[in-house]
Amino acid sequence: MYDIVALGELLIDFTPQGKSQQGNFLFEANPGGAPCNMLAAAAKLGRKTAFIGKVGNDDFGKRLKDSIEHQGINADSLYLTDESFTTLAFVTLGEDGSRSFSFARKPGADTLLRAEEVDEELIKSAKVFHCGTLSMTHEPAKSATMKALETAKTCGTIISADPNIRLKLWASEESAREAMRTVLGYADIVKISDDELEFFYGSSDIEKSGRRLMDEFDISLLFITCARAGAYAMNKAETVYHPAYTCLKAVDSTGAGDAFCGVALSELLNAEDPKMPAKDELTRILSVASAAAGIVCTRYGAAAVMPSREEIENLIADGNL
Numbered sequence: 506m507y508d509i510v511a512l513g514e515l516l517i518d519f520t521p522q523g524k525s526q527q528g529n530f531l532f533e534a535n536p537g538g539a540p541c542n543m544l545a546a547a548a549k550l551g552r553k554t555a556f557i558g559k560v561g562n563d564d565f566g567k568r569l570k571d572s573i574e575h576q577g578i579n580a581d582s583l584y585l586t587d588e589s590f591t592t593l594a595f596v597t598l599g600e601d602g603s604r605s606f607s608f609a610r611k612p613g614a615d616t617l618l619r620a621e622e623v624d625e626e627l628i629k630s631a632k633v634f635h636c637g638t639l640s641m642t643h644e645p646a647k648s649a650t651m652k653a654l655e656t657a658k659t660c661g662t663i664i665s666a667d668p669n670i671r672l673k674l675w676a677s678e679e680s681a682r683e684a685m686r687t688v689l690g691y692a693d694i695v696k697i698s699d700d701e702l703e704f705f706y707g708s709s710d711i712e713k714s715g716r717r718l719m720d721e722f723d724i725s726l727l728f729i730t731c732a733r734a735g736a737y738a739m740n741k742a743e744t745v746y747h748p749a750y751t752c753l754k755a756v757d758s759t760g761a762g763d764a765f766c767g768v769a770l771s772e773l774l775n776a777e778d779p780k781m782p783a784k785d786e787l788t789r790i791l792s793v794a795s796a797a798a799g800i801v802c803t804r805y806g807a808a809a810v811m812p813s814r815e816e817i818e819n820l821i822a823d824g825n826l
Contacts, residue, residue, distance in 0.1 A: 507579070508552040508774055509665075509767075510631035512623070512653050513540035513640045514615040515558045515573070515583065516592035517565050518759060520805050534565070535759075535806035536572040537594060538615070539637050539669045542760045545808040546767025546797060548577040552774070555579035555627055557653065559646075561591035561614040572809065582624050589614045596759055603732070604759050608674060616643040620652040628653055629660045633694075633770055633779075637669035641684040642676075654691045663779060666692035667766050668701050678704075689722040693780050694773070696766040699731040715739050725780035728769055728791075730762050730798065738791045743784055747791045750799030752825040760807025761798040767811070769794040796820045 518537035525531055544554040556578050560566030562585040569591065574580050592613030597605045610616065618640070628634050634657035640650040657664050666688045675681040685705055689695065695718070699711055706714045711729055719727050719739060729737040733755075735748040772790040773779040782790065796817045804810040 506553070507555050507627070507631045509544060509547050509633045509635060509770055510555045510557065510628055511540035511544050511635040512557040512618075512650060513637050514538040514592060514613075515541045515556065515560055515569050516594055516613065516615060517569070518807060519593065519595045520757060520759065521596065521598055522805070532595070533805065536569050536808040537759065537806070538808075539639070539667060539763050540635060541573055541578065542763030542807045542811075543635060543667070543767040543770070544578045545573070545576045546764045546811040547771045549811040550768065550771045550814055552771045555582065555631070557582040557618070557623060557627070559584045559586055559614050559618040559622075561585065561589060562587045563591055565591040565593070566614065576808065582622070582627060584618065584622055586614050586617055588617055596757070598757055601733075601755060604757060606671060606673070608671070610674065612643060615640070616646045618649045619645045620648040623649050623652045623656070625652075625656045628656045628662060631657075631662050632774060633663045633665050635665040635667070635766075635770070636688065637667050638681070638684040638688055639669060639671060639674060641688065642674050654688070658691055663694065664692050665694040665696070665766070665770055667696045667762070669762075670701050670704060689718070689724070692722065692724055694726045694770070695724050696728040696730065696762065696769065698762060699729060699734070702729060711737060712744060715744075726773075726782075728765070728794070730765055732758070736765065736791060736795050736798075738787050740781060740787065745784065745788045745791055747788075747795045748826050750796060750820065750826055753799045753803050755802035757805045758802050760810075761801045763807060764801040764811055765794040765798040768797040768817070792821060793817055
């Protein structure tokens with residue numbers, strides 16, 4: 506049995522690393538893609554994980570496969586295709602570590618995952634199935650995602666979702682919202698950013714919009730990450746909050762939300778009911794997940810730099826926010 510199985514994009518994040526002597530931009534090719542970043546964080550904490558996706562049958566795709574296997578993620582359902590090149594993302598970083606993306610994905614290999622390539626038995630063997638919405642931008646990956654969600658729902662697997670909206674990859678804002686509606690309709694546990702929540706409802710009132718989301722989609726547990734403004738966790742009865750670890754110097758926020766999600770899911774699996782943890786347990790999980798996100802922001806890249814439990818516990822023990 507697997508603790509967490511995820512489906513979605515696996516790609517190369519080209520992270521800026523200054524300039525050459527000739528004045529040209531230098532980039533580091535880091536493994537990335539939100540679902541696999543999340544799995545990497547969970548695997549670092551000892552969780553048994555597996556990934557379903559597709560990369561190009563090229564040097565980058567082969568390196569990505571080697572990378573996730575090195576991180577302890579089962580890659581038996583990672584397919585290599587000659588139909589398209591591995592998806593590439595070019596990262597732009599702000600002085601505070603905030604990031605934006607430009608994609609080479611017309612099409613990218615991740616969009617070519619087919620429904621018949623989804624291993625239903627793998628999903629049935631999982632305690633949690635996780636996906637985002639980027640696998641919903643194009644066919645055939647959209648149908649593959651829907652098959653995976655239907656399989657998880659039918660067999661009673663806990664479904665986790667992170668919208669991970671990248672508007673440049675969508676035909677329109679409304680198509681992105683429609684994909685969010687679809688995925689959220691299956692989810693038991695959701696991790697969403699404050700920006701995505703505002704995009705979905707048009708309101709900056711985090712708690713009000715969070716409650717609206719939970720009620721509209723019957724979500725059991727909601728995490729809202731707000732960058733340097735901290736994070737919230739909501740269940741049906743209450744809300745808890747944790748400030749961000751602003752004591753840390755952020756250089757690259759890529760993968761911070763994925764680290765948060767992977768650690769939160771890992772910790773939730775220790776609860777008697779992962780969808781309904783007690784308030785004190787939820788408060789502890791929020792602290793641990795926030796610490797993991799903060800640590801990742803101090804490092805360039807995402808999947809390959811997820812923190813260990815010792816690093817997370819040491820940050821919390823320091824007591825500095």
